[in-house]
Amino acid sequence: MASSTDSARAREAAIEIVRTLRDAGHIAYFAGGCVRDELLGLEPTDYDIATDATPDRIRSLFPRTAAVGAAFGVILVRIGRIVVEVATFRADGPYTDRRRPDAVTFSDPVADAQRRDFTVNALFIDPSADEAHRIIDHVGGIADLRRRTIRAVGDPDQRLAEDHLRALRAVRLASRLDFTIDPHTAAAIRRHTLDLNGVSRERIGEELRKMLLHHSRARAITTLQQLGLDAPVLGEAAADPPVQLAARLPEELPGPAAFALVLAAWVLDRGLVLDSPAVPETVARLRAGLCLSNQERDDLAAILGGLLALVSKWGSMSVAQRKRAASAAWYPPTRELLRARSPEVASAVERVVGELARTPSGLAPEPVLTGDDLVAAGYKPGPAFRQALETVYDAQLEGRVTDRAGALELARGLGI
Ligand code: ATP
Ligand code: MG
Numbered sequence: 001m002a003s004s005t006d007s008a009r010a011r012e013a014a015i016e017i018v019r020t021l022r023d024a025g026h027i028a029y030f031a032g033g034c035v036r037d038e039l040l041g042l043e044p045t046d047y048d049i050a051t052d053a054t055p056d057r058i059r060s061l062f063p064r065t066a067a068v069g070a071a072f073g074v075i076l077v078r079i080g081r082i083v084v085e086v087a088t089f090r091a092d093g094p095y096t097d098r099r100r101p102d103a104v105t106f107s108d109p110v111a112d113a114q115r116r117d118f119t120v121n122a123l124f125i126d127p128s129a130d131e132a133h134r135i136i137d138h139v140g141g142i143a144d145l146r147r148r149t150i151r152a153v154g155d156p157d158q159r160l161a162e163d164h165l166r167a168l169r170a171v172r173l174a175s176r177l178d179f180t181i182d183p184h185t186a187a188a189i190r191r192h193t194l195d196l197n198g199v200s201r202e203r204i205g206e207e208l209r210k211m212l213l214h215h216s217r218a219r220a221i222t223t224l225q226q227l228g229l230d231a232p233v234l235g236e237a238a239a240d241p242p243v244q245l246a247a248r249l250p251e252e253l254p255g256p257a258a259f260a261l262v263l264a265a266w267v268l269d270r271g272l273v274l275d276s277p278a279v280p281e282t283v284a285r286l287r288a289g290l291c292l293s294n295q296e297r298d299d300l301a302a303i304l305g306g307l308l309a310l311v312s313k314w315g316s317m318s319v320a321q322r323k324r325a326a327s328a329a330w331y332p333p334t335r336e337l338l339r340a341r342s343p344e345v346a347s348a349v350e351r352v353v354g355e356l357a358r359t360p361s362g363l364a365p366e367p368v369l370t371g372d373d374l375v376a377a378g379y380k381p382g383p384a385f386r387q388a389l390e391t392v393y394d395a396q397l398e399g400r401v402t403d404r405a406g407a408l409e410l411a412r413g414l415g416i
Pocket of ligand 2: 034
């Protein structure tokens, strides 16, 4: 999340760019998400500028630029530490790869507003104009902001057919802002759900990641299911069960396993049985379908496996097993899931973990005996050697071994 000073600095930089463009005789507006967010009283994360200056002209006016999307008329302008996207007004040509228009034509503000996805994303602000002329609305975006409605610009079927990812963008925007999706746009999304299969899995995964990491995740999941987008996103039959676990997770989910945690909550809400072959199958399907990283895939598997351990094996675990579980990387996210699923079980587990943390050896002490110690004592590394170290560490966790001498004595008795 950008801090308010970051947002204010980005705005200053954007104003400076608009001023430079205007002084050179051009039209220049704030455009897209920053306009929507400003008008809603939210803090934009970044500012985008739309102008009638061509990419070459933009590059000649600013000393520090990068032409990442020059073919689409997008130039990055750097002011201090801030990078602002400056894009030439354009009309998008036909889409054939459902991702990027085949060609763009530089155009005027009206066409530029019309190529944008939703009316609330198609507004401009002229920061240099007086109050009465500041907002430029060619598509009825202001009325939709007031109605808190996400509506496609133009014909919704056609706009979705051009780029099916817009269906997910609509859900993300609506859930984040707590807006509703206009019925015609929603109906078009429903008609096009299966077309989402034509969108790259990477882009789908990225949209879903943004949706589920935001605290409006339960609304997003509900809307995805109501529109039938759950099927193409998850690669399973459409279903609309109540969103319970995902709704009970805390708003802020720190940590690298947050996306895996919400995915786990969602698939459990959809009826995944923890102790079943469907678990590895689901993990593999989501990994491919959402382009999960290896880490995210491992986190998802570990959270589902960890939850099973906490709900059905905890009672029969030894002290060492419990300490190992409580200090595993999967424990913090899994504890959140357990709190959401069975608060009493979660408190009982957490009470025990608290007690274990207060034992003299703690939850995860430094091992008193290491492989180096065993080598120094004349043992040869190998599987039995590793097993002995584990056994000795378990004894340490259980307080049966407290120093190196005791640990070596135990290791000797293990026949390595
Ligand atoms: P966020 O706060 O998530 O960045 P945003 O509206 O700024 O929201 P971006 O992806 O940064 O979203 O896109 C900037 C603008 O570009 C949008 O507001 C919209 O006008 C336009 N846009 C983005 N993606 C599409 C798309 N797939 N189709 C049409 N217009 C799009
Ligand atoms: Mg943006």
